[in-house]
Amino acid sequence: MSITEGWVGRRVKRVEDPKILLGRGRYADDVTPARCLHAAFVRAPVAHALITAIDVEAAKQAPGVVAVFTADDFNPMCRSWKGLLDWPGLVGGDQRPLATGKMHYVGEPVVMVVAESRAVAEDALELVTLDYEELAPVVDAIAALDPSAAKVHDELPSNLAFEGTFGTGDVEAAFAEAAVVVETGISTARHTAVALEPRGVVAEFDPSAKSLTVRLSTQAPHMLQSVFAELLGLRESNIRVLTDEVGGAFGMKAHVYSDEVATCAASILLRRPVKWIQDRVESLQSDTQARDERVSAALAVAADGRILGLRSEVVSDGGAYSVYPRSMVTEGIQVATIMPGPYRIPVYSGHLRVAITNKAPLAVYRGVGHPVAILAMETLLDETARRLGLDPAELRRRNLIAPEELPYTSVTGQVYDSGSHQESLEKLVAMLPAGPDLDKRKAEARERGRLLGVGLACFVEVTAPGVMFYGKRGAPITAHDQVEVRVEADGSVTVLLGTPGQGQGLQTTAAQVVADHLGVSFDRISVVSGDTAVVPHGTGVWASRSAVVSSGAAASAAREVKERLLAIAGHLLEVDPADLEIGDGVVRVAGAPNVHLGVDELAEVAHFRTHRLPPELRIGLSVVGEYSGPNVTFNNGAHAAVVEVEEDSGLVHLVDYACVEDCGVLINPEIVDGQIRGGVAQGIGGALFERLYYDESGQLLTSTLLDYLMPTGPELPDVRITHLETPSPITMLGVKGAGEAGAAGAPAAVHNAVNDALAALRARVWHEPITPERVVRALDEAAGHSWPEPPDTPPVPALPHLGSTVEKGHS
C-alpha cells in the first residue's frame, strides 16, 4: 500500500484562513441570540476583605436592568469547586460563581447585573453598594508562608497549598565532591496570556428540555460540558458547548471561570439567553496568571565540567484559588521536575512550596513551568562556564544526553523517549557567530555604546501527556481524542474533530493526515469542529497534545474507512483487497494500473447501490477513531539569542534569534514554524517586558495594555528556525508536540545573552523582566556605585546550607 505523494510534511496553506481573512470568522461575541440579555460584574476592588453588606436595590430599579445577582442567588443551585489533584497534601479554597463572604483578589466577581444591553448593565454596576472591611492582604509568596501571615482562606490551616520534594540520589555527597558549586537565585514575573480575544460566553437555557447551550471561547469544550453538568446539576447529554473560532487561549482558556459559570446560572434562572463578554481590564484582573516563581538553585560540577548534582528550592505564587480542574500546582511541579532538562544529572533534590496569596489564580500558560525551570538550569550553566573558563557550548556538550543513552530516564523519573539533544546544539552553534567574528562584533557594538552578548538554552519539553497527568489524579479531564472520518456519497470527505483548534491550524493538520491515511486529496476534505453535539469526544487543546493525539485519532479513523473502501472495491473488481492500493482518491490494482475505481464511485455504491454488495460487507463509510497517545513524549530543542544592551539606558535590543527544534515528524512545517515564532515572542515578552504588577496592598497596577507590556513588531527579531525530525517511537505518527517549545526556551536564551553582554563589565541580572532599570542598576553596582533605593527584586527562597565552596552567582 503506497501513498503516491504525501500531504504530511507539506507547507499546505491553512483551510481555516480564508473565512477569517474575509471577516467571517465566528468568535464568541459574534453571535447574539434573539432576546439575549447582557451581563456585567461588580468585581472586588481590593485584594482581601470581608463583605459586610451588598445593596442591589438601586441597580435593580434602573431602567433596562432585568436582574441583579449575588452569591445568595447562585449558591443554592451551583455547587462550589476547587482543583485538587491527588498530590499528597494539596489543599485549596472553595470557589463559587460569585464571592461569598470574602473577597480574595482584585477582580473577583462579586455581583452580577443582567440587563437589556451591555451598556445598561455596566452603568448599573455603579448603583450597587458594596460594603466591606479590609483584611491584611497576602501579597508576597514567601511572606505568605510565614506562620504569622494572615490567611487567605480561613478554613485552611495556612497559606501553604502544597509542598513536595522531587529527585533522587545522594545530593550531599555530590556537592561535597564538587570542584565547583555555583548557585543562582532567579525570579520570573507574574504573566498572563493576553489572548487577543477576551473571554466571553453566551448561555442559553431551555427549561422545557432542561438543556443548556453554551457558546464560549474555550480550548476544552468537552471538559466544560462535563463540568457545567456537574456544577449546575444538569445532565451531561443535555449540555452543548459551541466554539467556532477561538481568538487565542495559550492555556488560559482551559479552566472553569466564576464569571462564565455565573452566566450559565443566570440563563437558567432567567430562562433567557445571557451573554457576557469580558473587557480587557477584566482580562488582566481575572484571567488565570502564570510564571510567578522564585527559584534558588545550585549546581555541583567536577573540574572537567561534568555535572555531579543539582538542588533547587522553588516557591510558586499560586494566587487565591486552585483553579478547577487543573489545580494551582502544575506550574510549580513542572518547574521542580523539568529543571534537569536534557542533561545527564545523576542526583537531584528539588523542594517546592506553592503559596496561596490574594492574587488572581495561577494556572497553566504556554510552557507551564518549563520557561522557569530552563531559566534556572541555563543560567547555572553559564555561570559555571564562566567559573571554569569553558565555552558555554562546550560545557553543555559535555553534559547533554547522547543518542546512545536514549531512551533516558531523568533523575525526576521523566522518560525521554527519543531526541537529538547533542545534534540540536551542534546545529545551533553552526548558526551563530563565533571566534574572531564574534569578538569583532562585540568590539564594534562597544564603539556604539552597546554590549553584545550571545545566550544559549537547551531544553526538553513535556508534550502530549496521557491519563496519568490529570485523569489518574482525579480530575474530570480525559487524555484521548476521537475523530470521525466520513466519506460522503459524492466521494468528498468530512472530518469531525473532537478537539477544536484555538488558532493552531488543527483543521489543516487533520486534513493532511486524513488525506494520507485515507488516500484522498487534501482538497476533497472538509473539517468540522467546535460543537459537542456534532463531533465525537475530544479533550481539547492543551499541553502540546493535539498534533500528537488528535492526529493519531484522525489517522486511526481514516485507516479503518480505507479498509472498508478497499473491501468494497475488492468485491466490485473481483480482486483480493490486499492487492489494492489507494492514492489521490483512486483505488488501483497493484501491477494493473488500468484497473481502477474512484473513491467517488465506491462511495456512490456504498450509499445508493448497495444491492451490488454482499450483505456481510461493512458499507458504512463513517468511522470514529480514537487515540490516547503516549504516557508522555518529549520534544527537544536549542535556542540562541544575540542581544545588544545599551550601556547608558539599559535597553536590550534583540539583534538575532536562532533555534533548532525537534518535534519529531512534522505534519505541516509552516504551522510548526508559526508555533515556534509565536512561542518565542511570548518568551521574549516574559524575559524583557511582561509583568503583572501588584502593589503591597494587592492592588493590580497593570490593568490596561498600556501598563502590561506585550512585545510589538519592532521589539522582535526574525526567528531563524532549523528543524530536526527524530520520530517519537511511542506515538502513532512519530509526532511530538510543538506548541510550547518556543515559549519554553526563549526566556533563558535571552537572559543568558544579556548576562553574557553584562559580564564584560562584571555585571549580571537575575530577575525577569529584564527592565532597563534592572540593567543599569546592575551595571552601576558592578562599577561600585550603589543605589540608595531598595532593589526592584523579589526575595528568593533560601537554599539549604551548601558548604564553603559556594560562590554565589547572584548579588
Added chain:
Amino acid sequence: MLDAHEPTQVSLTVNGKPESARTTPRTTLADFLRHDLGLTGTHLGCEHGVCGACTVRLDGRAVRSCLTLAVQAQGSTVDTVEGLGETAGTEDVLHPLQQKFWEHQALQCGFCTPGFLMAAVTAVEENPDLSRDEIRERLSGNLCRCTGYAPIVAAIAEYAEQVREARA
C-alpha cells in the same frame, strides 16, 4: 447637544453601500458596526485603543473604531475587513493583501487580523516604499499574540511590492 442615551439616526457609507441605523450617541463605531450593522469582522481586543484589532478606515484614514463614536462617522465613508475582498458569483475572492496573509500564514487565531489588514492597506496606500523595518514601526500599534509578527511583516512587504509594481 445630544443626550448620550437618546437614540439618533446614523447614516454612512460602509464598504461602498449606504447604511443607516438608530443608535445612541455614546455607541462606539465598533459596537455600531458589530451589533447594529452585523459586521462582526471588526474585533474588539481591548476597548481602550491599544491593541488595534478594531482598526477600520474612516474616510480613508485608519482609525480605532473603539475610540470613535458612531455619530462621528455620520455622513462618512467607512471601510471594514468585510469590504476588502471581492465577490465573484458564489466565490469570495481575497484581496491581494489577504492573499499574502494566507500565503505567509500571517495569522493564527485571526482575532487581530482584521485590524492589521485595515492598517496595512492604509499604510501601503500612503507609502508603498516602506521597508520591512518601517512596516514594523508603522504597524507597531497593532498587537498580535500568535505570530511573532515576522509573517505579517513579510506579507505586507510583498503586498507593497505588488503595489509598487502596479504603480510603476
